[in-house]
Amino acid sequence: MRQTALDRGLRACRPAILCAAGFSLVVNLLYLTGSLYMMQVYDRVLGSQSIETLALLTLMALAALGVMAMIDYARARLATGVGLWLEQHLGRPVLERVIGDTIAGREYRSEAMGDLASLRGFISGPALIMLFDAPWVPIYLALVYLLHPVLGHVALGGSLLLLALAVANDRLTQALFGRAATAALAARRVVEQGIRNAEVIDALGMTGALGQRWLSAARTAAENQDSAAIRGSLLVGLSKFIRQGLQIAILGAGAWLVIRHEVTSGAMIAASITMGRALAPVEQAMSMWKSVAQALQARRRLEASFARPEVRPGTMPLPAPRGSLSVENVCYALPGSSRPLLKGVTFRVEPGEAVAVIGPSAAGKSVLARLLVGVKAPSSGVVRLDGADVSTWGREDLARGIGYLPQDVELLAGTVRDNIARWGDASPAEIVEAARMAGVHEMILGLGKGYETQIGEGGTHLSGGQRQRLALARALLRRPRFVVMDEPNANLDAEGEESLNAAIAGLKESGASVVVIAHRPAVLARVDKVLVLRAGVMEAFGPRGEVLRRMNGVQPGARPSVQPTQPIQARART
Known part of the structure; x- marks a missing residue:
């Protein structure tokens, strides 16, 4: 089975997590210090009236508690370090997945970084420590049973009751929290859209409509959150009542047994302390179960993301490109669509050449630009740079030798x-x-x-x-040795277009190959060849003068009638 970066990261964390579990063993053993100290004080010191024994027991108990505190601190630091290491180790692979999923048009995108943060928070926070302490619950209950079966029954009954409340809390709030999270994400996306398109929204008076969309999503999130909080608060309050009642019950049962001379007063106090420790993980589960569930869901989503084929599988590093471009019978259709946006496009660009791609709107020019730099992969055919498929180039290797100016x-x-x-x-x-x-x-x-x-x-x-x-x-x-520009002069004035033409000329002189998606004719002055696209089909490709004469219906050797100020799209339609 193929191992993903997530699998390798979690496996690398395993020794440190096992070490933290070992620390938990020592911590939980030392938690018995209080119970043992109380038994010795009540059953031995008070009877013997020995100050020396009391002093020695106190010093030993304080030393044990000091060791416990240091180990507990080391355990917490270790868990925090593991969580931070995992986030840093997986941060780049997850980000690459986010970018790949975005390029592929998949649903699960930016949420992946939040899932990684949830996983890190679970490992670094108290939830993992609670899981380490949970196996000690039956051990503590067994110790209470050793003191007396009646005391054990009280502790066991209380633990089961609190556990039932924890399960009920999860069942009653899980769906509500899920709906709240989905609605909160929708509200956040509305705000992000508003920030990205602030000028258009303000100019067209769309602020009110956008606010209504946000308000609807935020209201749904708040209503579900409030409903879950109300149910959770009710159960938490009930658990606190039961917890305090159990403390009274075990002391009452212990006092009754002391009166009957079945246990000592020290055993009564020790049972109370030990039961409190046994109930602690159960109580924590009520407040931390949500964190555990979120971490499990986050891991499942990350595993599903890493299980999908990579948009760009890792390849052997290649030398920086020289700029020889070959487009071979390329077709492209959107995922899930049978209508191709590009059909059978074939051409070559040699180093030192500049090619302009022209055509009417929706001809597929920008799609072609994305295919040339490997942002999109063709549905069929291949785009090669120096003989290598651009979609298989390592992105950092490719980036060393290309430039891309998107539309x-x-x-x-x-x-x-x-x-x-x-x-x-x-x-x-x-x-x-x-x-x-x-x-x-x-x-x-x-x-x-x-x-x-x-x-x-x-x-x-x-x-x-x-x-x-x-x-x-x-x-x-x-x-760069290969440059793709998608409508690079769309927002430029005359000075900017002059600088653009100078840049294209400089690139050609340095031996770079250049592809320009042209909308305005001024950029054609510096290109060597022209490619005409219409409805995704390549209508013409060749030297600039020849293609422009053909577009204008001019015989070879005659002067083109098209003036340089005429829109290219208009000429492409003729």
């Missing part, structure tokens, strides 16, 4: 420097070089703190053109 520019919260450096270890010289290639160095220097300027979530502190030019600089980091 929808996404910048991360942080500084200008962080975004150009792709949050990596790029040197200042490499960052400035990329900015100069994109023609944004002077623009960046004009910002408040230059390259250290905070741009906000998604680059909200920048204009659309500034965001696009900054994303272009990010794509050009370390002079």
